[in-house]
Amino acid sequence: MAREKTHFICQSCGTIEPRWLGRCPGCGSWGSLVEERQAAGDSERRASAGEPPRAQPITAIAGGAEHRLVSGIAELDRVLGGGLVPGSVVLVGGDPGIGKSTLLLQCSGALSRAGHGVLYVAGEESAQQTRLRGERLGVLVEPLLVLAEACLEDILPTVKSAAPACLVIDSIQTVYSSKLESAPGSISQLREVAAQLITWARRFGMPIVLIGHVTKDGAIAGPKVLEHMVDTVLYFEADSGHACRILRAVKNRHGSTNEIGVFEMGAAGLIEVENPSQLFLAERAEGAPGSAVTASLEGSRPLLVELQGLVTTSGLANPRRMATGVDAARLSLIVAILEKRGGLHLHGCDIFANVAGGARLSEPAADLGIAAVLASSFLDRPIAPGTVVFGELGLAGEVRSVSQVEARLKEAAKLGFHRALVPQASSIAEQAARGLEIIRLRSVVELLGVL
Numbered sequence: 001m002a003r004e005k006t007h008f009i010c011q012s013c014g015t016i017e018p019r020w021l022g023r024c025p026g027c028g029s030w031g032s033l034v035e036e037r038q039a040a041g042d043s044e045r046r047a048s049a050g051e052p053p054r055a056q057p058i059t060a061i062a063g064g065a066e067h068r069l070v071s072g073i074a075e076l077d078r079v080l081g082g083g084l085v086p087g088s089v090v091l092v093g094g095d096p097g098i099g100k101s102t103l104l105l106q107c108s109g110a111l112s113r114a115g116h117g118v119l120y121v122a123g124e125e126s127a128q129q130t131r132l133r134g135e136r137l138g139v140l141v142e143p144l145l146v147l148a149e150a151c152l153e154d155i156l157p158t159v160k161s162a163a164p165a166c167l168v169i170d171s172i173q174t175v176y177s178s179k180l181e182s183a184p185g186s187i188s189q190l191r192e193v194a195a196q197l198i199t200w201a202r203r204f205g206m207p208i209v210l211i212g213h214v215t216k217d218g219a220i221a222g223p224k225v226l227e228h229m230v231d232t233v234l235y236f237e238a239d240s241g242h243a244c245r246i247l248r249a250v251k252n253r254h255g256s257t258n259e260i261g262v263f264e265m266g267a268a269g270l271i272e273v274e275n276p277s278q279l280f281l282a283e284r285a286e287g288a289p290g291s292a293v294t295a296s297l298e299g300s301r302p303l304l305v306e307l308q309g310l311v312t313t314s315g316l317a318n319p320r321r322m323a324t325g326v327d328a329a330r331l332s333l334i335v336a337i338l339e340k341r342g343g344l345h346l347h348g349c350d351i352f353a354n355v356a357g358g359a360r361l362s363e364p365a366a367d368l369g370i371a372a373v374l375a376s377s378f379l380d381r382p383i384a385p386g387t388v389v390f391g392e393l394g395l396a397g398e399v400r401s402v403s404q405v406e407a408r409l410k411e412a413a414k415l416g417f418h419r420a421l422v423p424q425a426s427s428i429a430e431q432a433a434r435g436l437e438i439i440r441l442r443s444v445v446e447l448l449g450v451l
Contacts, residue, residue, distance in 0.1 A: 008033040009187045014225065036182040066254075069166060069207055072110025075263060075272045076103070078301075079234060079247050081255015084166060084207040088254060089198050091172070091227065093212040094236030099245055100211050102137065102269050103236070104168050105130075107209075109139025116165035117143045119158070123150040123174030137269040150184065152177045152193050156200065164206070169197070171211040172226075185213075194229050227251065237360070238265075244279065244358050245270065259299030277304035277415055280357040286385045290377030293417070294369030295390045295408035296361050302404070302411040304388065306356040307366065309373030314350040325355025326366060334370050334393060341397030342371075342444045344378055365402040367393040368421065368447065375448055383451060384419065388412040391423040397444040401425040406432035421450060 008017045010033050015026030017033060024032050068083030077083050084090065094100045101124075108118040122130045127148040134140050145162055149155050152175055159167055169175060176184035177192045194210075201208045210230070227233050233251040238244065247261035262273040273279050281304060285291065290309040295302055307326075314320065323331040331353050338344045353370055355361055368391035376383050383389075390408060392400040401423040402408075409420055409432050417436065422428070424440040441447050 006035060008035050009182075010034075011187060014187045034182075034186065036180075036186060036188050069111070069116065070114070071107045072114055073103075073107055073272065074274075075247065075261030076107060078299075079249050079252075079255075079259050079261045080232065081252060081259070084209075085231070085254045086205040086207055087202050088207050088231040089194075089201050089229075090207070090209045090232040090234065091212050091230045092209065092234045092236065093214050095214060095238070098236045098238050099263070099265060099270055100236055101133070101170050103247075103263070104170065104209055104211060105133060105139055106137055106269055108144050108166070108168055109134070109137065109141055111166055112139070112141035112144040115143065117145065117162065118166045118168065119145045119147060119162050119164040120168045120170065121155055121175075122146060122148045122170055124171060150174050150176060152196060153179075156196070159200070159206075167201075167206055167208045169208065169210045171213060173213045190226055194226055198229055238358065244273070246359070256299055259301070276301075277411060280305045280359055281415070284356065287382050289380050289382045290373050292369050292372045292376065292383050293388045293412075294361075294366050295388055295412055296359075296363060296366060297402075297404055297408065300407075302408045303359070304411055304415060304417075305359045305361065307369045307373045308354040308356055309370065309377045310352040311346060311349045311374055311378040314348055316350070319348060320350045320352075322351075323353045325358070325360050326353055326370060327362070330364075330367070331370065333395075334367055335374065337393055337395065337397055337444060338371055338374060342375070342448050344375060344448075346374070346378065349378070363402075364392040364400075365390045365408075367391065368399060368423075368441070371444060371447060372421075372451060375451055379451075381451065386417050387419040387421065388417045389421040391421070391441065393444060399423045399441045399443060399447070409433060409436055409438075412436065421447065 008020050010024040010026055010029065012029045012032045013024065013027040015024055020033055023030050068085055070083040071077055092100050108120050111118050127146050130146050145164065147158055172193065173185040175193050176189050180188050180192055182188045197208055231253045232249065235248050235250055237246045237248060243265045245263040245265060249257045249259060251257060262276040263270040264273050281293065284306045292307050293304055294307050295304055321328065321332055335346050335351055339346050351374065369389045371393060372383060372389045390402060392402055394400055405422060405426040405428055412420060413435050419437045421439050421441055424442040428438060439450055
């Protein structure tokens with residue numbers, strides 16, 4: 001009879017210790033080591049009998065056109081790189097209640113309407129609860145199968161007999177293997193269940209989509225190795241109080257990690273936003289000091305978003321610097337450039353910067369827009385209506401060029417803007433600048449002069 005092994009595993013980082021410790025030596029978490037028993041040989045991978053596989057030149061491997069399974073949700077397909085790749089495993093994470101299950105149930109319904117069988121494994125709710133949610137979302141389609149089960153050894157035979165085109169697991173933390181004695185969601189269970197599902201996907205060429213819980217820090221719960229094992233990791237983001245949802249790829253072996261998908265939560269589920277720029281600018285108050293529009297690029301999609309700035313006299317010894325939607329360190333850098341190169345005395349002021357609508361900007365092309373709103377608020381002078389501003393700021397106060405200027409200008413012209421403040425070195429075709437007054441800037445001093 002196999003002898004049982006006892007060890008303690010950190011539920012935060014996966015560190016294995018032979019005895020219990022109050023504090024994990026790997027990540028420093030207190031009280032995170034949990035005892036787990038496992039029979040020796042239960043999870044060992046033994047080599048199959050017979051002749052071992054032989055390596056072959058990469059040129060001798062049969063190739064072919066990449067075939068993707070189109071989900072039927074354009075925003076999801078955009079983030080995935082064109083659809084689900086057969087044999088791939090996709091992990092979707094996000095805060096509780098943000099819409100992960102809603103998105104994947106809508107995706108399952110769209111695939112089923114297209115004639116592709118989908119098996120939706122609900123580990124967190126009953127089949128009746130899943131049907132009620134399906135009625136609200138309008139996805140009651142015959143090829144969509146629902147299985148309310150959490151044991152992996154019962155799920156895999158059902159998958160084999162049903163032979164669906166796609167498998168959805170909701171969620172990976174609730175599924176467990178009966179070979180292990182540890183609780184569902186533990187480190188050992190996550191590794192074992194994920195490894196078997198990935199092997200199943202590769203063997204039968206079936207795409208599998210997993211829903212993952214997140215921790216209080218916003219990271220997917222479980223060891224980081226879970227994200228390394230899968231092919232694609234998607235995060236569902238949203239700010240509290242906003243109906244806008246952003247789906248972002250942080251890892252994608254079959255596509256770009258720069259694309260985003262924009263959704264809006266409604267009574268009937270998630271609605272695709274075909275023109276996110278119009279959504280972000282819907283409630284903009286023109287003619288107010290401290291407001292400007294910048295053109296950001298997310299993957300291949302240009303987005304126009306409203307930047308807001310507020311500069312006010314501070315009564316504190318250390319004035320506040322607060323940023324929402326932009327990097328706080330970048331905001332401090334821009335404030336320093338405005339003081340040193342632009343001659344604005346901001347050292348005794350509270351400074352606030354915000355991206356309206358719940359969007360988040362990470363590229364440096366928003367630097368010029370942030371500088372514009374801070375200067376506008378400090379001088380109490382509004383920026384002329386119909387103006388879009390974008391460019392990167394250097395420490396010497398110079399305005400540096402950014403990528404895909406023409407795509408940003410076309411998006412601005414489509415939404416009715418007629419004036420653009422761009423870097424001096426930008427190369428712009430005449431067709432892209434049609435209907436726009438292009439003002440080229442070399443430094444932050446010229447920006448202040450134009451404003």
